[in-house]
Amino acid sequence: MTRTTLDLTGLKCPLPALKTRKALKPLQPGDQLEVHCTDPLSVIDIPNLIRETGDKVEITERNEARIVFLVEKSGAS
Secondary structure (H helix, E strand, C coil): CCEEEEEECCCCCCHHHHHHHHHHCCCCCCCEEEEEECCCCHHHHHHHHHHHHCCEEEEEEECCCCEEEEEECCCCC
């Protein structure tokens, strides 16, 4: 299992979701992607994307400065 960090701070919708999707493709089941965002819409967009891919997501940090998601790649996609 590996963990990759994706810094998407400063990017606006739809770029955080699109770049998250692209970063998930090469990952193996069990790998984790830590995504750092500043766009408030990412709290809607990224969980919706992960529902489509069948992976797991949780918000590990959320404050005025940033939102951090931890996505775990499942074997379903």
